[in-house]
Amino acid sequence: xxxxxxxxxxxxxxxxxxxxxxxxxxxxxxxxxxxxxxxxxxxxxxxxxxxxxxxxxxxxxxxxxxxxxxxxxxxxxxxxxxxxxxxxxxxxxxxxxxxxxxxxxxxxxxxxxxxxxxxxxxxxxxxxxxxxxxxxxxxxxxxxxxxxxxxxxxxxxxxxxxxxxxxxxxxxxxxxxxxxxxxxxxxxxxxxxxxxxxxxxxxxxxxxxxxxxxxxxxxxxxxxxxxxxxxxxxxxxxxxxxxxxxxxxxxxxxxxxxxxxxxxxxxxxxxxxxxxxxxxxxxxxxxxxxxxxxxxxxxxxxxxxxxxxxxxxxxxxxxxxxxxxxxxxxxxxxxxxxxxxxxxxxxxxxxxxxxxxxxxxxxxxxxxxxxxxxxxxxxxxxxxxxxxxxxxxxxxxxxxxxxxxxxxxxxxxxxxxxxxxxxxxxxxxxxxxxxxxxxxxxxxxxxxxxxxxxxxx
Numbered sequence: 525x526x527x528x529x530x531x532x533x534x535x536x537x538x539x540x541x542x543x544x545x546x547x548x549x550x551x552x553x554x555x556x557x558x559x560x561x562x563x564x565x566x567x568x569x570x571x572x573x574x575x576x577x578x579x580x581x582x583x584x585x586x587x588x589x590x591x592x593x594x595x596x597x598x599x600x601x602x603x604x605x606x607x608x609x610x611x612x613x614x615x616x617x618x619x620x621x622x623x624x625x626x627x628x629x630x631x632x633x634x635x636x637x638x639x640x641x642x643x644x645x646x647x648x649x650x651x652x653x654x655x656x657x658x659x660x661x662x663x664x665x666x667x668x669x670x671x672x673x674x675x676x677x678x679x680x681x682x683x684x685x686x687x688x689x690x691x692x693x694x695x696x697x698x699x700x701x702x703x704x705x706x707x708x709x710x711x712x713x714x715x716x717x718x719x720x721x722x723x724x725x726x727x728x729x730x731x732x733x734x735x736x737x738x739x740x741x742x743x744x745x746x747x748x749x750x751x752x753x754x755x756x757x758x759x760x761x762x763x764x765x766x767x768x769x770x771x772x773x774x775x776x777x778x779x780x781x782x783x784x785x786x787x788x789x790x791x792x793x794x795x796x797x798x799x800x801x802x803x804x805x806x807x808x809x810x811x812x813x814x815x816x817x818x819x820x821x822x823x824x825x826x827x828x829x830x831x832x833x834x835x836x837x838x839x840x841x842x843x844x845x846x847x848x849x850x851x852x853x854x855x856x857x858x859x860x861x862x863x864x865x866x867x868x869x870x871x872x873x874x875x876x877x878x879x880x881x882x883x884x885x886x887x888x889x890x891x892x893x894x895x896x897x898x899x900x901x902x903x904x905x906x907x908x909x910x911x912x913x914x915x916x917x918x919x920x921x922x923x924x925x926x927x928x929x930x931x932x933x934x935x936x937x938x939x940x941x942x943x944x945x946x947x948x949x950x951x952x953x954x955x956x957x958x959x960x961x962x963x964x965x966x967x968x969x970x971x972x973x974x975x976x977x978x979x980x981x
Contacts, residue, residue, distance in 0.1 A: 566599035569661070570630035573641035574609040574618065585848045589815075590641040590663070596787045597669035603633035616651045617644055627656035637661055643818065646695045664691060664818045670788050671821065680791040682739045683828065687820045689732050696724050756804035756945075757920045757965065760832050762860065763841035764852035765812030768875040771903040772841060773809040776913055781809065788812060793831045799917055804945070807916075808835070813859045815851070822862070833865045837920055840872045842892065844900065845879035849892060870896045871919060873912065878902035921947070925966040931976045932957035938975040946972070 571594055573587040583606045591601045605626070613619055617640070618626070630638055637659045644652065644662040653660050661669075668688055675681045761769040770783040770790050777796035782789060791811050798807040808831045822829070832838065838860065842853050853872070860866050872893035877900050889900050899915060901908035926949070931938050933956065942948065946964035953959075962969060 566597075567637045568602045568633075568635050569594050569599045569637045569639045570626070570633055570635035570658075571601055571604040571639045571641065572618075572626055573604070573606045575606060576609060580608070582848065582851060585851070586641065586815075590639070590666075593666050593670055593787060594639055597666055597673060599637070599639075602635050603630060605629070612642075615648065616655055617642055617648045618652070620655050623652060623655040627658060630656070630658060639666060643816070649695070663816065664820075667814070667818060667821065671791060674788050674791050677792050679739070679742050679828070682735055682742070683791075683825050686732060686735050686739065687818070687823075689728055689735070690820050693725065693728050693732075696728075756806045757837075758806050758808065758831070758835045759798065759837045759839060759916055759920065760808045760810055760835040761839050761841055762810055762832055763812060763856050764843070765814050767812065767841045767843045767846075767852065768903055769812065769841045770809050772839075772873065772875060772909075773807065775903045775906075775909040776916075777807055779809070787814070791825075791828070793828050795831070798913065805917060805920055813856050815855045817859070829863055832860070833863055833868075835865070835868055836923070837916065838865065838868050838870045839916065840870055840896070841875050842872065843876050844874040844889065844892070845876045849874075853892060869919065871916065872896050872898040874898060874900040875903060878904060921963065923965070924963045925969050926961065926963045927969050927973060929960045929962060929973055929976050930957055931960060935976060938972055941968070941972050941975070 571587065571591050573583070573590050575583040575586055579586070587604055587606050591604055594601050607618065607622060607626075609618065616623055626638070635658065638652075638656055638661070640652070640660060640662045642662060643664050644660065649660050649662065668684065668691060671680075671684045672688065675684045761773055763769050765787045766785065766789075768783075770781050773779050773794070773796070774781055774783055777798060779794065779796045781794060788811070790809055793808050793810050795806045795808040798805040810832055811825060811828055840853065840856055842849050842856075846852060857866070860868075874889055874892060879902075890898065892898070897919075899908075899912050901912060903909065924947070929942075931942065935957070939958075942960060942962055945968050946962040949961040949963055951958050951960050962972070964972075
């Protein structure tokens with residue numbers, strides 16, 4: 525479902541019953557304008573990126589990021605520019621004079637859509653469309669479109685659909701219909717005096733409720749899975765989109781995940797075992813961050829991002845070759861704080877080191893990590909990846925406790941837990957049982973010690 529503010533044809537009907545035509549209405553609204561562009565090539569977009577005075581240094585990077593997102597949603601960028609924004613206009617976000625000039629330049633490039641690198645209110649979108657004469661797609665709609673294209677699992681699709689419909693809900697009046705026409709209450713689908721906009725809003729609310737119930741069911745399944753692996757140490761890969769998290773995940777665990785060089789390639793959290801000996805250590809690949817990530821996406825992907833908040837260690841992956849590496853790392857840290865995960869221990873991985881010229885001087889790398897420990901590597905360097913694996917395991921096990929425990933041969937349950945959940949440093953068999961020196965999470969070691977009924981500290 526591709527969202528922008530293109531009016532529906534005037535003959536379109538508002539569905540009066542729950543017969544599936546709500547989806548048809550939404551699909552028609554989201555369908556690209558076929559008269560102006562070939563469907564297989566997408567819309568011809570003119571991108572306008574606005575920046576504040578204090579962010580002038582990163583204006584070009586911000587524009588490049590936005591054009592990349594537009595291309596990722598399947599459209600063509602035929603022109604682009606950056607504009608200084610002193611203060612947003614309450615009516616059109618940018619001043620009407622600026623809007624007219626941008627519209628002229630966009631039409632000269634052959635654009636049939638104007639993309640704004642800003643989150644617009646429904647009224648600002650409608651007013652800006654009137655001022656420019658072009659359909660408007662704002663930053664949130666673009667990111668939603670990219671997420672929709674990348675969603676491959678039921679969970680991801682549910683999360684994106686919820687965010688899409690929440691985005692659509694306050695924009696019902698921009699659908700191009702006479703949405704305020706009332707009818708009586710003789711039909712079973714429409715209440716007394718209910719307008720078409722109220723009807724559509726009610727149907728959208730019903731659909732949202734269904735989607736949230738489906739997502740809640742998956743959350744309960746997630747909780748059950750997390751309970752099953754709560755004894756394992758948890759490590760989460762986090763970072764800016766396209767920083768190389770999935771490539772690093774594949775290198776560390778041979779996961780075989782798709783790691784193409786495009787934004788938001790990963791939307792679902794995928795976990796793999798990093799080490800089994802010495803207790804499970806699970807490594808999770810997570811959805812990438814981006815500056816000004818819409819709030820409704822954070823809310824919809826709450827269950828996916830829960831893996832980040834429950835981790836014992838966060839591995840912050842940064843594309844060291846990107847000129848905005850410092851800004852990307854700052855964005856990642858800010859997002860972690862927002863999620864309530866800022867207090868979790870961190871290891872910074874400065875990825876894609878192979879792209880830096882050998883003679884470029886790499887003294888600045890240490891400054892990127894701040895006060896956190898760091899590793900600089902390429903995900904394609906097998907030796908460096910192996911060293912990183914040991915570094916991660918070492919940081920995780922720093923919090924483990926070590927204990928000497930005697931387990932009788934008839935204590936089979938304690939024996940199984942030792943080999944399943946702990947690292948066995950030594951095991952000496954005797955006539956009545958085995959003397960272990962084990963290492964593991966403190967609460968697990970303590971439980972095993974109590975179960976063994978014979979402990980030597």
